[in-house]
Amino acid sequence: MPNHKTVKEYIRTIVDFPHEGIMFRDVTTLFSDPRGFRMAIDQMLHPFAGMQIDKVVGLEARGFILGGAIAHQLTVGFVPVRKKGKLPGPVISEDYTLEYGEAVVEIHDDAIEAGEKILVVDDLLATGGTAAAGIRLIERLGGEIVGTSFIVDLPDLGGREKLEKMGIEVEALCAFEGS
Numbered sequence: 001m002p003n004h005k006t007v008k009e010y011i012r013t014i015v016d017f018p019h020e021g022i023m024f025r026d027v028t029t030l031f032s033d034p035r036g037f038r039m040a041i042d043q044m045l046h047p048f049a050g051m052q053i054d055k056v057v058g059l060e061a062r063g064f065i066l067g068g069a070i071a072h073q074l075t076v077g078f079v080p081v082r083k084k085g086k087l088p089g090p091v092i093s094e095d096y097t098l099e100y101g102e103a104v105v106e107i108h109d110d111a112i113e114a115g116e117k118i119l120v121v122d123d124l125l126a127t128g129g130t131a132a133a134g135i136r137l138i139e140r141l142g143g144e145i146v147g148t149s150f151i152v153d154l155p156d157l158g159g160r161e162k163l164e165k166m167g168i169e170v171e172a173l174c175a176f177e178g179s
């Protein structure tokens, strides 16, 4: 019997991780299935078919898994946006707000050339703070954002509105209401 599971059906929910009250949307169950992983990569790329993309930027950590596969599929370079202190070369940094407190992300200052067309990928869009900080880094280097591509959108947390207000295209394969 053929398997007709959707991308959303491959995603596992872990209740109360990492804190009580959080419904953690775990994409490792999607990544570990060959059909699910291939379907996710193909669907993430679909809205951008035919568009010029010079580099893919992945947001730490699960965005690296997706971004590597997408860059390979497009035969373009991959650039990581990492949490503070992880990249070895000269970096530029951006602060962003988490649900509780602050964090910092960084990019190598020579990773993107002015005018390059950039696709930003991550597994999940919540408040949009991480993606917005990544976008600011790319734009400071002169990169032009083609769009953003996520597997999961948590619409109650407002990330899509935040990015769209910045003029950024947001694509997501599925949504979980009630965050």
Ligand SMILES: O=P(O)(O)OC[C@H]1O[C@H](OP(=O)(O)OP(=O)(O)O)[C@H](O)[C@@H]1O
Pocket (backbone or CB within 6 Å): 059, 060, 061, 062, 063, 122, 123, 124, 125, 126, 127, 128, 129, 130, 131, 159
């Ligand atoms: O839209 P936001 O509110 O910024 O949240 C989304 C981010 O949160 C998760 O990563 P997390 O910060 O847990 O880091 P990790 O992937 O390194 O575990 C997720 O993978 C996104 O990167």
Ligand SMILES: Nc1ncnc2[nH]cnc12
Pocket (backbone or CB within 6 Å): 022, 023, 024, 025, 026, 124, 126, 154, 179
């Ligand atoms: N509910 C959630 N599941 C997985 N990653 C997240 N990042 C922020 N909120 C999340």
